[in-house]
Amino acid sequence: MTEIVRIAASEGVVPLNAALARDGVCVVAGALTPEQLRGLNADPDPVIASNSPESRNPNHPTMEVFYGSRTIRFDGIPYKSPTFVEFLSESPALDVCDYFLKPNCPDYLLNTSQLIQIGPGEAAQRLHRDENAWPMLRSDSPHVSVMVMLALSEFTRENGATQVVLGSHVWDRDRIPEPSEITYAEMDAGDSLFWLGGTLHGGGANTTENQSRRGLGYGFVVGWMRTAENLFLTVPIEKVREMPTRVQELLGYKPLFGLGVVNVGSSMALLE
Numbered sequence: 001m002t003e004i005v006r007i008a009a010s011e012g013v014v015p016l017n018a019a020l021a022r023d024g025v026c027v028v029a030g031a032l033t034p035e036q037l038r039g040l041n042a043d044p045d046p047v048i049a050s051n052s053p054e055s056r057n058p059n060h061p062t063m064e065v066f067y068g069s070r071t072i073r074f075d076g077i078p079y080k081s082p083t084f085v086e087f088l089s090e091s092p093a094l095d096v097c098d099y100f101l102k103p104n105c106p107d108y109l110l111n112t113s114q115l116i117q118i119g120p121g122e123a124a125q126r127l128h129r130d131e132n133a134w135p136m137l138r139s140d141s142p143h144v145s146v147m148v149m150l151a152l153s154e155f156t157r158e159n160g161a162t163q164v165v166l167g168s169h170v171w172d173r174d175r176i177p178e179p180s181e182i183t184y185a186e187m188d189a190g191d192s193l194f195w196l197g198g199t200l201h202g203g204g205a206n207t208t209e210n211q212s213r214r215g216l217g218y219g220f221v222v223g224w225m226r227t228a229e230n231l232f233l234t235v236p237i238e239k240v241r242e243m244p245t246r247v248q249e250l251l252g253y254k255p256l257f258g259l260g261v262v263n264v265g266s267s268m269a270l271l272e
């Protein structure tokens with residue numbers, strides 16, 4: 001079982017959910033119209049031009065390696081791409097979340113949205129489960145997250161196509177995949193890759209000399225993964241800047257590895 005199921009966007013959500021339930025991963029071919037693909041590429045272009053791994057506010061050494069030293073990566077895509085906002089409102093990912101997350105929560109939230117452009121010479125990202133961010137989860141825990149990668153360029157084995165381990169969403173969490181169990185999600189621009197929060201995956205190495213792999217990763221979590229009070233709105237940031245560091249941390253400005261980041265870096269930097 002090493003082939004990723006590929007379905008056409010026109011086939012709808014039923015075969016997509018079935019493949020995800022069985023394999024933890026599925027490719028939807030032709031997920032974007034040519035117009036959406038153009039917009040999703042053009043909107044963030046100015047941000048990409050002024051961005052580099054060095055322009056991040058380092059959060060944690062582990063995360064710096066995880067995010068990549070030859071990868072342009074930033075978040076906040078609903079703010080940076082009107083095309084994404086329009087796409088999100090009707091994204092088939094919502095139907096997938098209705099199926100996998102709604103049984104476990106009254107509603108879900110957008111958890112992340114990252115432009116991930118893997119540049120030449122980038123090493124493979126370590127295989128991980130996105131649900132590792134919440135360390136108490138086990139293989140028999142309810143689904144809490146769903147993730148999608150929109151291919152904004154071609155994804156090839158050579159330029160950094162996402163590595164995925166089929167079926168790993170139901171594996172014991174300490175099982176290590178054999179190299180032969182890793183599959184590369186090769187896609188045309190405009191295709192998309194879905195995976196569950198429990199599926200082992202990671203960005204691929206880019207062994208090309210001059211090709212970048214551009215993807216837009218976005219994902220959802222169950223809506224109860226949040227604080228009771230929305231302190232980012234109840235306390236204006238200008239006031240937070242005047243508060244003791246420990247209070248700033250308690251108000252949520254200190255990231256926990258990949259949680260609570262701003263432009264995949266430390267949100268404490270916004271208070272300086």
Ligand SMILES: O=C(O)CCC(=O)C(=O)O
Pocket residue numbers: 116125130149160161162163201202203204215217
């Ligand atoms: O870039 C990719 O293909 C995957 C990235 C990823 O899994 C992550 O950053 O959590």
Ligand SMILES: [Fe+2]
Pocket residue numbers: 128129130201202
């Ligand atoms: Fe990931």
